[in-house]
Ligand SMILES: Cc1cc2nc3c(=O)[nH]c(=O)nc-3n(C[C@H](O)[C@H](O)[C@H](O)COP(=O)(O)OP(=O)(O)OC[C@H]3O[C@@H](n4cnc5c(N)ncnc54)[C@H](O)[C@@H]3O)c2cc1C
């Protein structure tokens with residue numbers, strides 16, 4: 001019996017989400033009185049792999065060589081490791097990669113999935129998880145009925161916990177089938193903070209009036225190391241790229257801090273961001289629905305408030 | 320090529336959800352809609368069928384659900400789907416839903432199966448990938464673009480940190496998201512008239528397993544009211560974010 005966690009690297013370097021996953025999986029292993037094994041696919045140097053030990057993995061299984069994601073190949077590799085390790089729980093991120101692998105692995109291992117979790121299981125006997133349903137409007141307790149379970153963890157929902165431990169590294173030679181998905185071209189997003197990875201997001205709505213006014217959003221985002229986002233009409237108008245649109249039909253994110261600037265707070269917008277830990281609304285209409293869902297708010301003109309806010313943050317940082 | 324769209328029937332996003340005794344959704348007064356991503360998948364399927372540059376010959380929809388899902392399915396037929404299959408059972412567990420779809424379509428020769436990235440009720444993001452594994456066909460996830468020329472299928476998918484152009488041979492499952500179509504298509508009067516006569520086949524549920532049980536639903540504790548800060552005193556907001564919320 002053990003807990004397995006699938007870690008993701010980007011060009012050989014672990015993403016923060018991998019440390020979140022390992023921290024989370026270590027806690028699950030603790031709840032179950034067992035140990036944690038981390039799996040890494042791709043070429044990652046041992047010094048980098050060793051970092052996982054500090055977050056609670058006692059063993060690291062590496063499968064070198066495979067880089068392009070093929071859902072069937074990755075699923076097969078993970079299933080082989082899970083069986084070899086006698087894993088009863090497999091923890092995977094609820095990101096693009098995780099959503100690609102977890103459902104296939106579920107069928108292959110006959111493992112129930114607790115999908116898109118934001119906290120630790122409610123109990124291990126029976127194995128029960130709490131998950132959000134109805135786009136964040138409610139939560140459900142779900143019993144995972146199978147011996148083997150898969151938990152997918154939403155990004156930014158669990159704190160990274162350093163335990164200071166260390167791990168042993170083992171190579172695993174998996175039987176790797178032929179990839180069916182042929183990657184013809186990759187456009188890596190560079191230099192910019194990914195919306196899904198960002199801990200802070202500054203988001204603008206139609207209240208900003210035009211694309212030319214986005215400087216105030218970008219200045220604040222740069223200052224905070226934040227990603228930028230927008231409401232749907234803003235991306236429909238072409239003021240911002242489509243990848244930035246959050247909400248029911250856009251990206252679903254859960255940063256620590258979300259600034260909703262000139263956004264009315266329509267339910268379809270909030271569906272994408274309601275899991276944010278802290279929501280700050282800036283809107284010149286005191287009756288805008290966004291204030292009902294925000295933790296903090298300023299009633300005022302975004303074009304005046306944002307520059308002042310950026311100044312105040314600079315000052316606070318210099319103290 | 321035959322296209323299948325997995326179409327969920329879900330409460331409208333603006334629905335105020337209630338749970339009666341806490342074990343199931345109280346359906347009174349709920350407006351049902353096509354799951355938003357499935358609506359985009361259907362829209363793209365129709366665009367592909369209309370484009371003479373490829374060989375898409377038919378678009379079928381499949382829904383796992385009870386009879387009350389039929390108005391939503393008729394809407395999909397009105398938008399343009401050629402025919403519909405309803406597997407007659409309650410849908411909750413993703414593995415159960417995927418198993419039902421797999422049983423209903425496995426011998427029907429679909430070349431491209433589209434599912435949405437997430438259902439807006441159970442929010443699992445699981446059914447499409449599970450179905451692909453059950454049918455033993457490739458799956459491409461987080462798909463934001465799909466085009467066909469002749470028999471060649473080109474797909475754009477999001478990865479965590481970028482975007483890729485991939486190709487895959489049919490049959491396969493594409494799990495689609497935003498970007499796949501610009502705006503969901505709305506049914507025209509003519510479509511609504513025609514939809515009444517299109518085939519909607521009801522098949523009995525197969526004996527399949529479920530792997531999860533939804534045992535209790537709960538509304539979130541109501542949020543404390545928003546703390547308002549004066550526009551002339553933004554420093555106070557910075558202080559609150561640093562020292563009270565501890566997020567800066
Ligand atoms: C099926 C469906 C799906 C949808 N999906 C999404 C989705 O995924 N994401 C999404 O965002 N929307 C979605 N929508 C649209 C949604 O209903 C709203 O129309 C949209 O979110 C509104 O965008 P907004 O808040 O930017 O604009 P508006 O509603 O126009 O609000 C602008 C706000 O800015 C404020 N304002 C104006 N001037 C200033 C100023 N100078 N300073 C500060 N504030 C100012 C106004 O008071 C107002 O509150 C969807 C709608 C439907 C029907």
Ligand SMILES: Nc1ncnc2c1ncn2[C@@H]1O[C@H](COP(=O)(O)O)[C@@H](O)[C@H]1O
Nearest residue numbers: 326383410434435437438443444445446
């Ligand atoms: N009851 C259902 N009937 C048909 N398709 C469904 C059903 N539930 C989910 N799906 C499909 O699976 C996708 C993902 O759903 P889920 O795994 O529940 O988030 C949806 O976008 C639909 O395409």
